[in-house]
Amino acid sequence: MEELKYIEFENYLKNELTEIEKKAFENKLQSDADFKQEFEIYKALETSLSSKFKNEEGEKELRKTLTNLGNQYINEEKGTKKKSKVISLFNYKKLMVAASIALLIGFFIFKNGNPVYSDFANHSNLELVVRGDSNEILLKAQEAFNAKNYKTAFAQLTILETDSPNDIEIQLYKGICLLEMDKFSQAETIFDKISKGNSAFSNKSTWYKALSYLKQEQFEACKNTLKTIPESAEEYKLAKKLLQKL
Structure with a gap:
């Protein structure tokens, strides 16, 4: 099955093959041009599809890579003397590459379904x-958080909280910093406290609690938390969208 080949590709890229398997794989890359071509396509799709095209540059890079791979075929076939057979063979190879891409996309969608x-x-x-x-500390906190330097932002927000212990917004952003640092238990303690209150950040805190479960791949807990966000909440549309994907 084609899927087994792709699993072998993935295991090679993750360095999970035994020395014997790795040597056999690399020998096949050297001796089998079609096998090598599929492997190069797999690597291109692994890089771009697994990140689900988070930005336009990722998609452009994939297109560029696949174009270069296609051009390799063209250059190989130009050196062949039997031109009529070249066109036929090239069209066949184009179909095979397209089929490989379709299979790989299906494979990745299955693997990355959630x-x-x-x-x-x-x-x-x-x-x-x-x-x-607190103006200077506040500016440092803002600058660090907006630059995604969450460790520094958390430290500055903690200092700010000593002067404003009842500021819910500071507490919420401390929770977000903890979530980004994968300190899930501490983050969820903050989100729980805020979501049970009556502040303007109550529903947003529930949303972030759901995101914490999502990041930990606790999908059922994520679903259950999302369902508690009311339709009147600003986060409701996002919660509904995420629920549909889970």
Whole structure:
């Protein structure tokens, strides 16, 4: 089955083959041009599809790679003397490459069927209200968070919290920092506390609790948490979208 070949490709890329298997694989890459071609296509799709085209550059890179692979075929066939057979063979190979790509896309979609945290973790910039003598610390916190330097941001927010212990927004962003640092238990403790309150950040905190479960691939817990977000909440549409993908 083709899937077994792709699993072998993946195991090679992850360095999970035995020395004997690795040597046999590399020998086949040297001796079998079609096998090598499929492997190169797999690597291109592994890079781009597994990240689900998070940005346009990723998609452009995939297109460029596949174009280069196609051009290799063209250059190989130009050196053949029997031109009529070249056209036929090239068209056949194009179909084989297209079929390989279709199979690989199906393989990756199956492998990566569930949504991932990075698809939904789009944080609003931190823009806190200036608080007297805390102005410098606040600016450092904002700069660090907006630059995705979550460890520094958390440290600065903790200092700010000593002067404003009841500021829910500071607490929420501390929770987000902890989530980004994979400190799930601490983050969820903060999100739980806020979501049970009556602040304007209650539903947003519930949303982030769901994202914490998503990041840990606890999909059922994520679903159950999303279902508690009311239709009136700003996060409801996002919650509905995520539910549909789970």
